[in-house]
Amino acid sequence: MNKHVGTSVSGAEGEDLSKNSEIHLDAGFMASVAGAVGTPFYCYSPEVIARAYEELSAALSPVDVSICYAVKANGNLAILQLLSRLGCGMDIVSGGELERVLEAGAPASRVIFSGVGKSASEIAKALVAGVHQINVESPAEFHLVADIAASLRRRAPVALRVNPDVDARTHDKISTGKKGDKFGVALSEVAGLFEAAAARPEIDMVGLAVHIGSQILDLAPYRHAYGVLADLVRDLRAKGHSVRRLDLGGGIGIAYGAQGAPEVSELAAIIDETLGDLGCALTVEPGRWLVGRAGALVTTVLYTKEAGDRMLAIVDAGMNDLMRPALYGAVHPLEVVRSAAGGEGQSYGLVGPVCESSDIFGLYDGLPTLSAGDLVAFRCAGAYSASMASTYNARDLVPEVFVSNGRFRIVRRRQTTAELLALEKDTTWHDIASSQAP
Numbered sequence: 001m002n003k004h005v006g007t008s009v010s011g012a013e014g015e016d017l018s019k020n021s022e023i024h025l026d027a028g029f030m031a032s033v034a035g036a037v038g039t040p041f042y043c044y045s046p047e048v049i050a051r052a053y054e055e056l057s058a059a060l061s062p063v064d065v066s067i068c069y070a071v072k073a074n075g076n077l078a079i080l081q082l083l084s085r086l087g088c089g090m091d092i093v094s095g096g097e098l099e100r101v102l103e104a105g106a107p108a109s110r111v112i113f114s115g116v117g118k119s120a121s122e123i124a125k126a127l128v129a130g131v132h133q134i135n136v137e138s139p140a141e142f143h144l145v146a147d148i149a150a151s152l153r154r155r156a157p158v159a160l161r162v163n164p165d166v167d168a169r170t171h172d173k174i175s176t177g178k179k180g181d182k183f184g185v186a187l188s189e190v191a192g193l194f195e196a197a198a199a200r201p202e203i204d205m206v207g208l209a210v211h212i213g214s215q216i217l218d219l220a221p222y223r224h225a226y227g228v229l230a231d232l233v234r235d236l237r238a239k240g241h242s243v244r245r246l247d248l249g250g251g252i253g254i255a256y257g258a259q260g261a262p263e264v265s266e267l268a269a270i271i272d273e274t275l276g277d278l279g280c281a282l283t284v285e286p287g288r289w290l291v292g293r294a295g296a297l298v299t300t301v302l303y304t305k306e307a308g309d310r311m312l313a314i315v316d317a318g319m320n321d322l323m324r325p326a327l328y329g330a331v332h333p334l335e336v337v338r339s340a341a342g343g344e345g346q347s348y349g350l351v352g353p354v355c356e357s358s359d360i361f362g363l364y365d366g367l368p369t370l371s372a373g374d375l376v377a378f379r380c381a382g383a384y385s386a387s388m389a390s391t392y393n394a395r396d397l398v399p400e401v402f403v404s405n406g407r408f409r410i411v412r413r414r415q416t417t418a419e420l421l422a423l424e425k426d427t428t429w430h431d432i433a434s435s436q437a438p
């Protein structure tokens with residue numbers, strides 16, 4: 001059983017949450033939408049997303065840093081449209097995300113293609129679309145990008161993602177910038193690849209990228225990584241290479257509970273102090289920070305029961321809908337949207353219906369008495385929540401809904417089991433020797 005103690009949004013501890021979690025999803029609205037679309041569903045506030053974007057761009061504009069949203073945090077089309085219209089660029093990690101951002105109307109010229117395992121067809125699609133930059137993560141990928149660009153008679157704008165060997169002091173499963181992590185090119189290999197680029201005219205080596213991890217609450221690792229990057233730029237320039245752009249990654253953490261989160265103005269100051277004098281075009285790629293606080297997963301209590309010395313509330317959302325607790329022991333703040341019995345001071349383990357012992361959202365104290373039919377919401381579920389959902393246990397993907405100004409808009413409808421079953425129908429045997437299996 002997950003030993004983390006969650007935090008109820010209501011009550012004294014909720015005061016601590018308000019500053020950084022900017023909760024503007026009204027419980028009454030969530031209850032009405034639950035009546036209209038059924039549970040579970042994801043509920044988002046477009047205002048909270050827009051405000052986060054405006055706050056970040058205001059903090060970063062004095063240091064002239066542009067923003068590309070890390071689509072993997074939440075790739076819903078309506079969210080991409082919203083951010084794109086506000087002027088935000090996009091950071092993608094797959095061909096599917098490329099299709100998504102283009103469908104949302106984002107210009108390819110504002111798209112950065114990141115990721116450690118891009119396939120040849122994804123690289124080709126990105127070059128044909130005309131993306132702003134491809135962040136290359138290995139010598140082998142560098143040569144593949146060059147070969148594909150040559151065959152397409154295009155020039156590939158490439159930045160090298162370097163592994164700065166910095167500990168982001170976050171969860172092991174979301175740390176990406178330490179020596180031995182799978183991401184990026186070792187510092188010792190960077191100059192050699194800049195040399196190699198000089199011999200490959202189809203590569204336009206534009207600069208460097210770093211991304212040290214996610215949910216980073218202590219900004220010191222950024223200072224460390226950006227310092228390493230600045231030294232690298234000076235070293236490359238001394239060797240005669242041009243370094244025009246720096247992509248500074250994402251990873252800025254948000255407050256999921258009572259713990260504080262960093263101020264983006266402090267990050268801006270660190271960028272200015274470490275990299276401000278290099279004359280490079282700067283970009284950051286936040287995902288969680290822009291959308292994490294803007295969402296909630298609303299779910300109905302199906303049953304309560306005793307298990308040993310504790311009470312469990314079994315809800316209709318499971319680890320397939322919201323995977324972060326099972327994946328990294330994350331605890332989302334819980335809000336009781338509607339409790340028939342009322343009361344206070346109760347403790348429950350909130351668990352889902354999936355047949356896995358890890359399908360546990362956490363232990364929560366200070367709750368009213370819960371009973372079947374009550375509604376609860378896991379807050380701060382705008383990032384790495386719907387985007388990580390699966391259909392495990394043949395559970396259909398749940399709807400996503402925008403709530404704004406007393407209205408709601410379904411931005412992804414509920415999947416049906418028939419849609420999933422359709423993928424498995426009309427199957428035929430193919431002769432392996434003579435067929436080109438798809």
Ligand SMILES: *Cc1c(COP(=O)(O)O)cnc(C)c1O
Pocket residue numbers: 070072073091114115211213214215249250251252285286287288289383
């Ligand atoms: C995931 C990722 C991001 C965004 O991380 P957040 O923690 O959501 O800000 C940015 N850049 C790269 C390369 C990533 O893989």
